Structure formats: structure tokens, C-alpha cells
Amino acid sequence: MKQETRLFIPGPTPVPPVVAEAMARPLIGHRTEAFARLYARLEEKLRPVLGTQGDVVILTASGTGGMEAAVANLLSPGDPVLALVGGKFGERFAELAQAYGGAVETLNFEWGQAVDPEMVERRLREKRFKVLLATHNETSTTVLNDLRPLGELARRYEVLLAVDAVSSAGGAELRMDEWGIDVLVTASQKALMVPPGLAIVALSERALKAMTGSRSPRYYFDLLAACRSKQKYNTPYTPAVSLFAGLDRALDLIFEEGLEQVYRRHQLLARATRAAMRALGLRLMVADAWASPLVTGVWAPEGLEADRLRKEIASRYGVLLAGGQGPLKGKIFRLAHMGYVDEVDILGALGALELGLYRAGYPVKWGQGVAQAQAVLAEEGKA
Known part of the structure; x- marks a missing residue:
């Protein structure tokens, strides 16, 4: 296929x-x-x-x-x-x-x-x-x-x-x-x-x-x-x-959708993504206070080259993440939650990331990041 x-x-x-x-x-x-x-x-x-x-x-x-x-x-x-x-x-x-x-x-x-x-x-x-x-x-x-x-x-x-x-x-x-x-x-x-x-x-x-x-x-x-x-x-x-x-x-x-709802959706997807990265033990690029609601940056785990991880995820699962630029090249990866993206899209991307990390030798407890993102999304659904 x-x-x-x-x-x-x-x-x-x-x-x-x-x-x-x-x-x-x-x-x-x-x-x-x-x-x-x-x-x-x-x-x-x-x-x-x-x-x-x-x-x-x-x-x-x-x-x-x-x-x-x-x-x-x-x-x-x-x-x-x-x-x-x-x-x-x-x-x-x-x-x-x-x-x-x-x-x-x-x-x-x-x-x-x-x-x-x-x-x-x-x-x-x-x-x-x-x-x-x-x-x-x-x-x-x-x-x-x-x-x-x-x-x-x-x-x-x-x-x-x-x-x-x-x-x-x-x-x-x-x-x-x-x-x-x-x-x-x-x-x-x-x-x-x-x-x-x-x-x-x-x-x-x-x-x-x-x-x-x-x-x-x-x-x-x-x-x-x-x-x-x-x-x-x-x-x-x-x-x-x-x-x-x-x-x-x-x-x-x-x-x-409504402008205010569009902004809330982007903020929600950013919170879910950041929560997932923390649950996986990954270090976020920026503090919550000025984190973009449109794209999340993550430091690659020690000993793991970010661009190799991205290539693995893209070739195996078709999920295209962005790399670092300038002094950040090879050090971070970026996951965008921008525009025509919803909760299911983000959960799928996070699942692919977990698989990519596992194949790269990073210790992954299956579903840990996805579960934390789901928890954020579920809480929003109650509001």
C-alpha cells in the first residue's frame, strides 16, 4: 500500500x-x-x-x-x-x-x-x-x-x-x-x-x-x-x-469554527503535545510562558541525532516532523499543530514518535506520551 x-x-x-x-x-x-x-x-x-x-x-x-x-x-x-x-x-x-x-x-x-x-x-x-x-x-x-x-x-x-x-x-x-x-x-x-x-x-x-x-x-x-x-x-x-x-x-x-475556538484548539493541541513530551522524559525547547501554540520544539535525547530520528519516523510511518535550524540543527525536532490539525492527528503523530524513539533505542513505555496527551484532551472535553 x-x-x-x-x-x-x-x-x-x-x-x-x-x-x-x-x-x-x-x-x-x-x-x-x-x-x-x-x-x-x-x-x-x-x-x-x-x-x-x-x-x-x-x-x-x-x-x-x-x-x-x-x-x-x-x-x-x-x-x-x-x-x-x-x-x-x-x-x-x-x-x-x-x-x-x-x-x-x-x-x-x-x-x-x-x-x-x-x-x-x-x-x-x-x-x-x-x-x-x-x-x-x-x-x-x-x-x-x-x-x-x-x-x-x-x-x-x-x-x-x-x-x-x-x-x-x-x-x-x-x-x-x-x-x-x-x-x-x-x-x-x-x-x-x-x-x-x-x-x-x-x-x-x-x-x-x-x-x-x-x-x-x-x-x-x-x-x-x-x-x-x-x-x-x-x-x-x-x-x-x-x-x-x-x-x-x-x-x-x-x-x-469561530476565531476564538480556533485559537483555543491550537492552544489545546500545544498543551497536549507538551504534556506528552514530558511524559516521555523529553526536554522541551521553551518555557510554558512563551511556548508557541502552533509548533512544539523538543531536544533530542542524549546520544540520539534528531535528524536521524525524523528520517526514521518519516520513512516508516509517513509522519514528517521539522528539524532544527542554524545552531539547533540536529539537536531538536519540531512538531507542528498548525492549521488543519485536530486531536486525532496529534495522537497519531505522538504514536509514531513513540515508535520512532523505540526503534532508535530510546526507552519507551508504550503509550505513555499518548496517554498523557489523551488526559489533557479529555479534561478539555469536560469543560
């Missing part, structure tokens, strides 16, 4: 069948009234997910393309930028700002630790910056950073706050306007349950004003051009029409 691959990685994530079906329908022209109505619907549906009443533009690009658009439109060469770096994607945001000539300073945090707002404030007090770059859900370390104090600092010190929410939108609460975020970037292939190919960028009035003065070169990623086209719910260049249709259906699924 042909083995099915089951994705438990932080993107791309599983696509619901009804979303795949929506994308398989006959194409519509991207310069038609039908497409304009689709784009208008998407903006209205995305606003509550992102927590904004501002402009939301959709680019045919990856999440990194959306991040590049953010810095290309906010910065002029030489502009001072403070990048908060606590993982691979914080590093990427800083590198993008450097590529566009920003005078980038990094404020580094230990991988696996959350951003410390007090350290950020000390640096903002010492020097004036134009843009502050932050990562909401740092999937490389499985840390969820609190954006609220960063937004407060951005307003207090008159700095523009740009946030990478590529892996959090649709799975963790976002209140862009309330929290003082100026540019928020997300993408289709994470908690939004659509294949890769769409970058979504939300813009505050402060950001739009700043962009009019930016001297950085850009063409395809010109967000002001995207906003002008969106006045008629069009795009400057050919969009990925099928992905727009898939996103429309995926957002319907989110609202059918």
Missing part, C-alpha cells in the same frame, strides 16, 4: 479537501468583476483575523516576499533599523533590511527565549530608529513573542513597528490596530491552510504615509501600487487566482 505523507511541519501545512476543491474549480479572469468581488471578500474576511480596519493587500509571493515588501516600502537607504532577533526568521527580517540599505542594528536574544521589552526600551531610549522589526511566532525556536508591549514602545518612541506574523495569523490572536502594529505580514501556507504562494500585508495609516517618502527601489513589491490597484479590487500584476479562491474557502472554515 502506498504510504501517505502526513505533514506536522510549520509550513506547508495540510490543506482541507474543501479548500483543494475550491482551487480546482475553473479559473476566472483576474481583470473581471468576479475577481474584484473575490478580492473584496478576502479583505473583509482577513481584517478580523489580523485585527485591523486598515488596508490589506495580497501579493503572489511567499511569506519572505511579503517581508521584503515591508522593508522595501518602509525604508530608504541609511534609515536606522532595530531588528529583534531570537531565531532564524528574526535573522531573515534583519537581512532583508540590510539588503535594502537599512542601517540595521540587531538586538539579540538567546534562541528559545522570548523578546525582553525592557531591553528593547533601553535601546530605543539610547537611539532613534525609524523601523522596529519583530517576529511574532518564531517557528525556528517555537517561541511566541508578546507584541503588545512592543506596540506600546513603538508608539512611545515614534518608531514604525513591522511584524512577521507569517506563521501565526489564523492560529494565534492578532490585534494589529489595538497593539500598535504598522505593517503585519503573513502567508497562505501556515495556519491559513492554503498552499504556498500568497503573502498578505496589512498596513496602518502611519505606514502608508511613511511609504510615500521611501527611496528604496521596488517594482513588483511596490505596496503603494498594490493599494492603488486595490481601490478597484485588482492587482498590479497577474495574481495566483486559484490560491485566492482557496483562501476564500479556508477563511470560511475559520469563521465556521
Whole structure:
């Protein structure tokens, strides 16, 4: 029998069948009234997910393309930028700002630790910056950073706050306007349950004003051009029409479940996963206080190479886990519970993990991790 691959990685994530079906329908022209109505619907549906009443533009690009658009439109060469770096994607945001000539300073945090707002404030007090770059859900370390104090600092010190929410939108609460975020970037292939190919960028009035003065070169990623086209719910260049249709259906699924219930589901699956890892005697990557509800990081047992364990689980059981990045490569594995994932999916992945650990020589008491996850899930069912 042909083995099915089951994705438990932080993107791309599983696509619901009804979303795949929506994308398989006959194409519509991207310069038609039908497409304009689709784009208008998407903006209205995305606003509550992102927590904004501002402009939301959709680019045919990856999440990194959306991040590049953010810095290309906010910065002029030489502009001072403070990048908060606590993982691979914080590093990427800083590198993008450097590529566009920003005078980038990094404020580094230990991988696996959350951003410390007090350290950020000390640096903002010492020097004036134009843009502050932050990562909401740092999937490389499985840390969820609190954006609220960063937004407060951005307003207090008159700095523009740009946030990478590529892996959090649709799975963790976002209140862009309330929290003082100026540019928020997300993408289709994470908690939004659509294949890769769409970058979504939300813009505050402060950001739009700043962009009019930016001297950085850009063409395809010109967000002001995207906003002008969106006045008629069009795009400057050919969009990925099928992905727009898939996103429309995926957002319907989110609202059918209810946004708050979606957040609770992700938090529940994270608690169950973390409880299972502890029951198996495995060490978690991050503290509970800033653990991501979307992906759990686990240190490989002593003497066991994480990537060999992952390869064993993938080849035997079709369960694909993520590895470590940068200094964490070979040291951790990551299990994502993001998007189109439920309790049974997680219990199956944990069972495969137990089998993989056993085959790798780790002492496993059968069902110990699964049972602890079941206990967490059962308690939630009583509530």
C-alpha cells in the first residue's frame, strides 16, 4: 500500500479537501468583476483575523516576499533599523533590511527565549530608529513573542513597528490596530491552510504615509501600487487566482469554527503535545510562558541525532516532523499543530514518535506520551 505523507511541519501545512476543491474549480479572469468581488471578500474576511480596519493587500509571493515588501516600502537607504532577533526568521527580517540599505542594528536574544521589552526600551531610549522589526511566532525556536508591549514602545518612541506574523495569523490572536502594529505580514501556507504562494500585508495609516517618502527601489513589491490597484479590487500584476479562491474557502472554515475556538484548539493541541513530551522524559525547547501554540520544539535525547530520528519516523510511518535550524540543527525536532490539525492527528503523530524513539533505542513505555496527551484532551472535553 502506498504510504501517505502526513505533514506536522510549520509550513506547508495540510490543506482541507474543501479548500483543494475550491482551487480546482475553473479559473476566472483576474481583470473581471468576479475577481474584484473575490478580492473584496478576502479583505473583509482577513481584517478580523489580523485585527485591523486598515488596508490589506495580497501579493503572489511567499511569506519572505511579503517581508521584503515591508522593508522595501518602509525604508530608504541609511534609515536606522532595530531588528529583534531570537531565531532564524528574526535573522531573515534583519537581512532583508540590510539588503535594502537599512542601517540595521540587531538586538539579540538567546534562541528559545522570548523578546525582553525592557531591553528593547533601553535601546530605543539610547537611539532613534525609524523601523522596529519583530517576529511574532518564531517557528525556528517555537517561541511566541508578546507584541503588545512592543506596540506600546513603538508608539512611545515614534518608531514604525513591522511584524512577521507569517506563521501565526489564523492560529494565534492578532490585534494589529489595538497593539500598535504598522505593517503585519503573513502567508497562505501556515495556519491559513492554503498552499504556498500568497503573502498578505496589512498596513496602518502611519505606514502608508511613511511609504510615500521611501527611496528604496521596488517594482513588483511596490505596496503603494498594490493599494492603488486595490481601490478597484485588482492587482498590479497577474495574481495566483486559484490560491485566492482557496483562501476564500479556508477563511470560511475559520469563521465556521469561530476565531476564538480556533485559537483555543491550537492552544489545546500545544498543551497536549507538551504534556506528552514530558511524559516521555523529553526536554522541551521553551518555557510554558512563551511556548508557541502552533509548533512544539523538543531536544533530542542524549546520544540520539534528531535528524536521524525524523528520517526514521518519516520513512516508516509517513509522519514528517521539522528539524532544527542554524545552531539547533540536529539537536531538536519540531512538531507542528498548525492549521488543519485536530486531536486525532496529534495522537497519531505522538504514536509514531513513540515508535520512532523505540526503534532508535530510546526507552519507551508504550503509550505513555499518548496517554498523557489523551488526559489533557479529555479534561478539555469536560469543560
